[in-house]
Structure formats: C-alpha cells, structure tokens
Amino acid sequence: KAGVTQTPRYLIKTRGQQVTLSCSPISGHRSVSWYQQTPGQGLQFLFEYFSETQRNKGNFPGRFSGRQFSNSRSEMNVSTLELGDSALYLCASSFGTSGGSETQYFGPGTRLLVL
C-alpha cells in the first residue's frame, strides 16, 4: 500500500511569490490535514479537508488556503510569501470517519525556503 506522497520535495521562492504544494493521501483515506513544521514552533495545524470540504482550520492567515479534489488529493497554496513562511510543510491522511480516534499517516513533507 503506497504511503502519503508530497510534491515537490523542495522549493525555493522569493518574497511576494505564491506557491502550491500537493499531497496524495493513502488510498481509501478521505481526510487530509496540513501542518507547518518549524524548529521554534513544532508542528502547527493549518487545516483539514474531508470529502472536498474544509472542516477544520488552524490559526493561520488567509494567505494560506487549500482545496481537495474528488480523488482526495489535496493542494495547499500560500500567496504573497513572507520570509517566515520558510518551513517544512507536512501532509497527513486518515480515513476521517472516527471523530477523534484516528491515526494520521504523514508524508515526507515539502521543504519551502523563502528568500
């Protein structure tokens, strides 16, 4: 069974640009969550999508957005990049139907560097 995949693995952008990251969940998983990982803040929850709908959101500005497609693949977009957006962006998938008692499976992450 293939794991969670994320593309691209590395990205270098400049301030003001926008970026789109992609995540393909494990087959059968309908929930995709996105996290930002930085050395000082650990893993911070961005948002979760389930059946093409955002059903949970963290405390990030509106520059961070996402969407989910009918095949459960998800994309995350960050507009008007800032230096502080440099981080490892992790995607995690789960079945999404157990309301609080699910194990999430993580992808390798996309490392974004903003210059």
Place this chain on the structure above:
Amino acid sequence: AQSVSQHNHHVILSEAASLELGCNYSYGGTVNLFWYVQYPGQHLQLLLKYFSGDPLVKGIKGFEAEFIKSKFSFNLRKPSVQWSDTAEYFCAVTSNSGGYQKVTFGIGTKLQVIP
C-alpha cells in the same frame, strides 16, 4: 483550548541509559494521545497511541507510555536507549470536536544518543 507541553526540548543520553520524555496536555474532555517519532531524513511515524483501556501502552522498538489522567500526562519511556533512537519525538493530543478530529502537537523533543 487544547494544548500540549513537552518540557524537554533537547535530551542527550548515552547508550543503555533510560529515557523518559515528558508530555502534559490541557483539555477538559476525552482525549486520545499519541507519540510520533521523526528519524533524521525520514517521515513522521507513529510510535504508540492511547485511546482507552490499559493506561500503559507499548509501542514499537521497545517504547512505552503511561497515561496518568489525574496528572494530564502521557510520558514516553524506554528502559535502555540505542544510538538508533536518535530522533525527534512529538507528543500529540486529539479530541472529538463537533464530530471530527482536533489535533494538537507538542513542540517536539530532540533526542541525541551518544554511542
């Protein structure tokens, strides 16, 4: 609000030493508890989890954790660490929020095991 504290941010141990990493959470309702591990250059992966039942849970690679409800704690332990345990360890708490899962991660603890 739900929060997780990991008090040890960086731990250095010699091989064969015993390990205990602290994790305390703040939440008034029912929670599920997880420990994840991120080995250098690898995905974040599940080490162990507690949903209900025996508060002492055993995970992979000889790790265990004990849920102490009265102390809001879920400390990770291993009797004898190996060099290969060098990694970053994350405690996470999930709860049921309106039918879906709310996840909060701790900031992480970097463990360095010296041969």
